[in-house]
Amino acid sequence: MAKLSIEDLKKIKESVQASVNLREGGYRAKVNIHMGTCGIASGARGLMTAVMNEIEKGDIKDVIVTTSGCAGLCSREPMITVELLGDAPVKYIDLTPEKMREIFSEHVLGGKVLEKYALAVGSETTF
């Protein structure tokens, strides 16, 4: 590789930043996918793939994805909880990968709660 300049250092830093942020709690939004047995059975895995694709495609660095167990409302799985830093968490139900993408661009990136898919705002927080 050619000699590095300070710009190259910055570029490397930015490209790795997302990883390191993840380990330091430096994030703006958290997408929590409920992956209990019920969630997985009704397709939570597809949501996960969709979110990861979106993040990778958009080169997004300030969103983290976590999983959690069954939220208790198994009949409405797959579910996710979206939490923007400082805002109350929002639960979405009966999702598909398409809906997931919509939520991602509208709510996670745009900051606008998508009421048509939402179950409730400000319910219990997860870990």
Add this chain to the structure above:
Amino acid sequence: MAMKVFRSHLLMCAGTACVSCGTFRVRERLEKELKDRGLDEEVKVVITGCNGFCAEGPIMVVYPEGIFYGQLKPEDMPLIVEEHILKGRPVPKLFYKEPVKKEVIPLLKDIPFFGLQVLRVLRNRGLIDPENIDEYIAKDGYVALHKAVTQMTPEQIIAEMKESGLRGRGGAGFPTGDKWEEAGKYKRFPKYVICNGDEGDPGAFMDRSVLEADPHAVLEGMTICAKSIAANEGYLYVRAEYPLAIKRLNQAIEQARSYGLLGKDIFGTGFEFDAYVYPGAGAFVCGESTALMFSLEGKRGMPRAKPPRSAEAGLWGQPTVLNNVETFANVPRIILNGAKWFNSLGTEKSKGTKVFSLAGSVNNIGLVEVPMGITLRSIVFDIGEGIKNRKKFKAAQLGGPSGGFVPEHLLDTPVDYESLEATGAIMGSGGIVICDESTCMVDSARFFTNFCVEESCGKCVPCRIGLTVMLHKLEGIVGGKGQEGDVEFLEDLGRHIVRMSHCGLGQSAPNPVLSSIRHFRHEYDQHIKDKHCSSLVCTPLIRFEVNPEKCKMCGLCLKACPSDAVTWEKKQPAKINQELCTKCKSCIRACKFWAIE
């Protein structure tokens, strides 16, 4: 060059301590489990340097949650993957359990061992992959070097270092800025920069952990130093017993070279510097700067008389700066954040933080970094969380064979160079070994003296012969042949050796004996006059008799005895048959009530 995105990072500690507990077997199983469940594309396993909490190894921290799992076994992996990684339910039974209150603590940041530390030198430990330069760069790596070579003159670098108040972390505490300034003054070329990684104190592992966890920080520090004194070549003298540190350093050097951060024309400024690793052959004396340089030159490692100091005539007679691993690891942050940031922590004469390796009879064995000025008590009881097996604290041994013992009543001594020296111990390179009530101070002093006799290079008489005479005296005392006047003799001889030895090894070798006499004189008297060792360590001074008043008649000694010397019946105190007893001390280890004397 966008990086692949992972939703979760599993950081596995691969410091030497965790590796020896089986990190790689755990990792193999973990990776297999992840693959079997198709999670390997969304979850990343990162191998890091020493996390610091060696007592809990093998360790894995799961991010983004920051859940800490310790003492892992390969069999635990299916459970963690199934429950935590897949379903997001952390596994409480594998959480860290606080040893005193037995509380379960899931989050890394809530564990007192981590919470009370201030990480500067170790800021990247357990957080980045030491084998990947990009991760170091993501943590502002090499930005300080850029600043130093493009925006600062050598004088400015040295002024910043002097203002920071950083003192040599190898133990002597010589101001780093002054050393660089002196080496910069001489206009004879080539000059050299040497990193001393010949960590030889028993129980010390700071340098190893820094090299394993963050090798680039040390390289960056060395390169900045080279710029300030106009050196073009550097050596890292690392003991050969640290294969992992050497491997990671060599990788780091290769990566830095490929990025042009080492070699010719760094950052296009025309400045040239390259570094090489030199494995030491394991002589304790080679940690002494002049002996180390002779060893580097391929000669026998023996100290020489100073002056001239190494800054004037060091390696191959050329001006040389030699600093400890931890000293160099401090440099990049000082250049980047400024001297004021650095010296905002610490005491009047000791600035910044210090890394200690905590070992011995303490609950939380590991690597800790604390601000200068914290008390020893806080290190032992808050971070270390007290003594193992509910035993009593007896002494903290600081500074290895050159150091001394700090007894209980001096535990509130603040950690800085001067205060520690006043107790008879030294800051040293940072090894702290905790002794509990079952440690015999006389025997410990004998152990360290024996170490120094073995490691003395033999060049000067006080060290070579004086220490041997001290050792024989101590062996007499622990063997039951101590006489009135022995203690005074040891003190007298010890002071002579300190005054007359040639190098730091001899000048400090009597310290363990002198400080143990100073603080634990009663144990010496007990050994000599009463022919008794109350810690039950010195076998010739133990009677191997059961004290019927203390005996709880539990029969554990009977089970432990390998030579059928113990007779015991229910509700009767045990008895030891002296003819059959082989003095193996199995019964003493088994007895929970100190009933065998």
